[in-house]
Amino acid sequence: xxxxxxxxxxxxxxxxxxxxxxxxxxxxxxxxxxxxxxxxxxxxxxxxxxxxxxxxxxxxxxxxxxxxxxxxxxxxxxxxxxxxxxxxxxxxxxxxxxxxxxxxxxxxxxxxxxxxxxxxxxxxxxxxxxxxxxxxxxxxxxxxxxxxxxxxxxxxxxxxxxxxxxxxxxxxxxxxxxxxxxxxxxxxxxxxxxxxxxxxxxxxxxxxxxxxxxxxxxxxxxxxxxxxxxxxxxxxxx
Amino acid sequence: xxxxxxxxxxxxxxxxxxxxxxxxxxxxxxxxxxxxxxxxxxxxxxxxxxxxxxxxxxxxxxxxxxxxxxxxxxxxxxxxxxxxxxxxxxxxxxxxxxxxxxxxxxxxxxxxxxxxxxxxxxxxxxxxxxxxxxxxxxxxxxxxxxxxxxxxxxxxxxxxxxxxxxxxxxxxxxxxxxxxxxxxxxxxxxxxxxxxxxxxxxxxxxxxxxxxxxxxxxxxxxxxxxxxxxxxxxxxxxxxxxxxxxxxxxxxxxxxxxxxxxxxxxxxxxxxxxxxxxxxxxxxxxxxxxxxxxxxxxxxxxxxxxxxxxxxxxxxxxxxxxxxxxxxxxxxxxxxxxxxxxxxxxxxxxxxxxxxxxxxxxxxxxxxxxxxxxxxxxxxxxxxxxxxxxxxxxxxxxxxxxxxxxxxxxxxxxxxxxxxxxxxxxxxxxxxxxxxxxxxxxxxxxxxxxxxxxxxxxxxxxxxxxxxxxxxxxxxxxxxxxxxxxxxxxxxxxxxxxxxxxxxxxxxxxxx
Numbered sequence: 001x002x003x004x005x006x007x008x009x010x011x012x013x014x015x016x017x018x019x020x021x022x023x024x025x026x027x028x029x030x031x032x033x034x035x036x037x038x039x040x041x042x043x044x045x046x047x048x049x050x051x052x053x054x055x056x057x058x059x060x061x062x063x064x065x066x067x068x069x070x071x072x073x074x075x076x077x078x079x080x081x082x083x084x085x086x087x088x089x090x091x092x093x094x095x096x097x098x099x100x101x102x103x104x105x106x107x108x109x110x111x112x113x114x115x116x117x118x119x120x121x122x123x124x125x126x127x128x129x130x131x132x133x134x135x136x137x138x139x140x141x142x143x144x145x146x147x148x149x150x151x152x153x154x155x156x157x158x159x160x161x162x163x164x165x166x167x168x169x170x171x172x173x174x175x176x177x178x179x180x181x182x183x184x185x186x187x188x189x190x191x192x193x194x195x196x197x198x199x200x201x202x203x204x205x206x207x208x209x210x211x212x213x214x215x216x217x218x219x220x221x222x223x224x225x226x227x228x229x230x231x232x233x234x235x236x237x238x
Numbered sequence: 239x240x241x242x243x244x245x246x247x248x249x250x251x252x253x254x255x256x257x258x259x260x261x262x263x264x265x266x267x268x269x270x271x272x273x274x275x276x277x278x279x280x281x282x283x284x285x286x287x288x289x290x291x292x293x294x295x296x297x298x299x300x301x302x303x304x305x306x307x308x309x310x311x312x313x314x315x316x317x318x319x320x321x322x323x324x325x326x327x328x329x330x331x332x333x334x335x336x337x338x339x340x341x342x343x344x345x346x347x348x349x350x351x352x353x354x355x356x357x358x359x360x361x362x363x364x365x366x367x368x369x370x371x372x373x374x375x376x377x378x379x380x381x382x383x384x385x386x387x388x389x390x391x392x393x394x395x396x397x398x399x400x401x402x403x404x405x406x407x408x409x410x411x412x413x414x415x416x417x418x419x420x421x422x423x424x425x426x427x428x429x430x431x432x433x434x435x436x437x438x439x440x441x442x443x444x445x446x447x448x449x450x451x452x453x454x455x456x457x458x459x460x461x462x463x464x465x466x467x468x469x470x471x472x473x474x475x476x477x478x479x480x481x482x483x484x485x486x487x488x489x490x491x492x493x494x495x496x497x498x499x500x501x502x503x504x505x506x507x508x509x510x511x512x513x514x515x516x517x518x519x520x521x522x523x524x525x526x527x528x529x530x531x532x533x534x535x536x537x538x539x540x541x542x543x544x545x546x547x548x549x550x551x552x553x554x555x556x557x558x559x560x561x562x563x564x565x566x567x568x569x570x571x572x573x574x575x576x577x578x579x580x581x582x583x584x585x586x587x588x589x590x591x592x593x594x595x596x597x598x599x600x601x602x603x604x605x606x607x608x609x610x611x612x613x614x615x616x617x618x619x620x621x622x623x624x625x626x627x628x629x630x631x632x633x634x635x636x637x638x639x640x641x642x643x644x645x646x647x648x649x650x651x652x653x654x655x656x657x658x659x660x661x662x663x664x665x666x667x668x669x670x671x672x673x674x675x676x677x678x679x680x681x682x683x684x685x686x687x688x689x690x691x692x693x694x695x696x697x698x699x700x701x702x703x704x705x706x707x708x709x710x711x712x713x714x715x716x717x718x719x720x721x722x723x724x725x726x727x728x729x730x731x732x733x734x735x736x737x738x739x740x741x742x743x744x745x746x747x748x749x750x
Contacts, residue, residue, distance in 0.1 A: 197406040
């Protein structure tokens with residue numbers, strides 16, 4: 001049972017590893033340049049999933065302070081008032097949020113908490129230090145701010161439930177996504193140029209032509225002669 | 239800060255070329271983009287020199303981007319921090335120095351090798367590549383390293399592909415480089431992710447603190463991913479397959495710039511991650527150090543051996559670069575101050591020699607049109623300045639006294655004698671000597687062609703390369719001789735930098 005829990009509890013990491021290996025295999029095995037780029041893309045995408053997994057907590061919300069949430073007031077014109085009246089609440093929300101980050105930074109905690117075992121009960125999907133700590137932190141926050149929330153009951157209820165997802169890995173992976181897009185664009189642009197210059201985007205044909213250009217003899221004499229000659233003249237013309 | 243009124247100095251080497259790059263794109267093709275890029279490289283060089291001087295006098299500089307430093311009561315900064323100690327300051331100065339010589343050199347070479355209309359784009363990509371290399375070196379944030387790495391790599395792919403006007407193989411070379419480089423960068427990012435998961439921080443200093451005493455499988459996997467990823471970018475044997483063609487078919491100025499800077503920056507990243515981020519407390523480090531001995535020696539021999547049989551001089555030099563990376567890895571693998579210092583000295587010296595050599599080949603390509611050995615027959619009579627420049631920097635590559643190459647080899651052998659590794663020191667020293675002989679063979683082959691082979695009878699008379707190219711090339715050649723006599727500059731800085739790097743207990747830069 002432990003093994004099943006181990007595997008199922010980390011299913012997102014299994015997805016990451018499977019995708020990564022698929023991507024890498026495609027890059028290595030495919031001769032078509034565009035397919036290589038697709039494989040590369042898959043490979044990079046797996047890393048995105050990995051990073052998103054690091055930061056995600058089941059039930060975690062976006063890192064927006066919800067302490068200021070009011071049941072009785074609308075966000076519209078009462079906004080300024082709300083801030084004034086609930087200043088303490090906002091403050092606590094703030095400190096709670098920064099405490100969250102703090103904890104994820106592992107500054108106060110034994111940082112090898114993540115080498116700890118499978119999450120108990122399995123309600124937390126992934127094993128990571130932040131995952132273990134987050135609920136506690138949220139509870140701390142809730143208890144610490146009870147007094148402040150007492151005036152606004154709904155807000156207190158809301159505050160107690162808040163579990164923040166760690167935003168940093170998501171921000172990091174946004175950057176990596178941009179890099180991935182740029183890589184794909186440059187790679188495909190190169191494939192287009194290669195097609196213009198060689199008339200093919202199949203790696204073995206490119207290799208045969210380069211071999212012919214360098215040594216003056218076809219790479220595979222029995223089969224490639226005619227094509228090698230033909231595309232050589234074509235390349236020369238281009 | 240050392241210099242009052244220049245509080246923002248640490249960020250300038252990255253910001254100046256980064257801001258200058260898009261402006262270059264708007265310029266008219268021809269002289270303007272080149273002059274602008276050259277000016278930018280000079281200004282950047284001055285800022286890096288000021289940084290080096292500041293670090294040398296006052297110790298490491300810390301600069302929090304956007305003022306997001308460490309809040310009260312916390313040790314780790316909130317945002318990205320730039321840390322500059324002697325190790326980065328040395329590499330920064332090297333990169334900017336090489337750029338400030340290669341950029342002026344590039345003009346005629348680029349005019350002949352690249353479509354005239356593409357020159358603004360060319361210099362834009364060159365400046366972005368320059369930014370990326372400086373950024374990788376200067377930053378103290380692990381993820382930021384990845385971002386700058388990809389900034390420099392992506393522009394490098396484009397720059398290599400621009401050699402397609404001379405030889406369409408530049409396109410396939412660039413594509414292969416892109417695939418391998420992206421796999422390397424992605425490995426690196428996976429490694430960073432694992433480290434982040436283990437520690438919750440990306441700041442290198444803080445990572446070091448958090449990783450102390452942690453030695454679980456996740457951290458080990460992260461370490462392996464990072465070293466493999468950078469090893470791919472570094473062209474460490476057996477991950478070197480992209481390099482020969484990329485350097486061979488790239489425009490000559492790009493070959494000179496990349497050979498002298500790109501792999502050097504990767505060596506720096508390896509040093510930084512191994513010794514600053516992980517440090518000797520990390521038990522897995524020994525595995526990597528032992529692997530580096532084997533891979534370094536394998537590279538020294540395999541790549542030198544292949545270089546002997548190449549017909550294209552550019553490709554020969556590219557293989558020789560892979561062999562030289564072997565020496566650097568060997569220096570790192572000793573895991574001592576002397577070894578790392580020798581590695582850093584070789585980083586610096588090898589940049590000088592490879593820049594000079596590739597610049598010389600660029601002159602030949604400009605005048606004769608190609609870089610096969612037949613182009614070099616009788617070159618000493620046809621283009622004496624270029625030929626003698628090539629011979630002197632070639633001797634430096636072999637490690638002949640009176641050139642910087644000798645200093646590199648000397649320091650490396652000295653360090654080898656003082657270390658206990660899996661291979662006996664004497665054997666390592668003999669192997670270094672033997673691989674230098676291989677270098678002597680391929681450089682000798684080049685010298686033989688230039689000095690003793692007759693000028694081909696059907697050869698058209700050629701002029702010597704333009705003054706600008708000759709002067710910039712000879713600056714590099716003379717630097718090869720000058721730094722033999724001024725060893726306190728390189729050896730002094732490198733030794734102190736190595737001490738700072740290995741002083742992991744004190745973190746970044748330590749007492750220096």
